[in-house]
Amino acid sequence: MTHPVRRDRASRQPGSRIPGWSGDPLAEFDDLFGRIGSLLESTVGGAVPEARGWAPLADVSETDDAYLIEADLPGVKQDDVDIELSERELVITGELKERERTGVLRRTTRRTGRFEYRTLLPGEIDAEGVSAALKEGVLTVSVPKAERTKPRHIPITSAD
Template sequence: MADLTETDDAFVADIDLPGVKKDDIDVEMSDRELVVTAEIKEKETAGRSHRHMRSTGRFEQRVLLPGEVNPEQVSATLSDGVLTVTVPKAEKARPHHVEVRTA
């Protein structure tokens, strides 16, 4: 699962990666495309397993961002199984306030 939101200053992607360690996650930015890959490893169990319902293997999430971005300032944090990637907008893509004066 992934959500993409937009603020005045950045695009923010929240990607669910339950049980994945930060060392198994790779985040790349190319132009306006955010690519997140992860390795979801099979959990070792003691005893006989009766059912495997968890996804394992390589995970990839690609997100094309809807505006110009500043790829050098991208940040990523992992908390409680959710990876949050913040991609700042390029200066020219940010909204600018125009003051209205009286004549």
Template sequence: MTLPIRHRHGSLMERGFPWHEPMTADFEDLFERMNRFLQSASLTPSLTETMNWAPLADMHETDDAYTVECELPGMKREDIDVEITERELCISGELKEREREGVLRRRGRPTGRFEYRALLPTDVKAEDVQATLSDGVLTVTIPKAKAAKPRHIEIQG
């Protein structure tokens, strides 16, 4: 039985990678152009200027409503804005950094402007939306419109 011949030209590290400075410069140029494109496509000059972070949130659905539970520890009601349209929920605000004594050694909690957006799958009753803030969790209950509720149709004979 004959085995295939393997030509050894050395490992990649010995030969050097096939790309060096010219190709990495091309990638850097491509990433810079994509970044400029994404910034120009957005409605605002820079994504980082409008939103620093998005809070953690869960959305679940029942037969009658959608419920969004959004974690906003340390926030006051006055610092949170909840807006709803027929198809979208937007929770936004700003968590101001508190004054501390001493030197901050580690940061794990976000501060600054935040925004959470969720598209709603069906039409909702925007005038009946309720929001409550308790123990650092904002709960927004969004009732479904009548047309969105499933209805059993009896078949006539």
């Protein structure tokens, strides 16, 4: 398959702008992303449902005693976060509210609105001992393991 080729390159003067490009290349990318989003919305049926929102970045780690979930929630207030545990599934939901601004907002890349993070923990847990803390924009949830799933050290005795 052949592709069309622009033949006006030789006629362009050094330092002249490419026809169709604005002075701000980032504006061109914004326009391109907008067009791609519109195309996806028209073909796939829309973006992420509003009720679910966006998912914060998070790490899930395991120690001998517990599972630790650390979710990045910068700017989120403690009262705007809800944590639920159902069997082995941990769900963190909430809302990052838009702050009031003065002046004209020219560009924004920060996420706002509803968020949801879900994870399925790999082993049995002690739901009564779950604790959570929000410090410096990081939510840390500690989910203790059930006693029977904790590893235990087996000493080796001599056979003499």
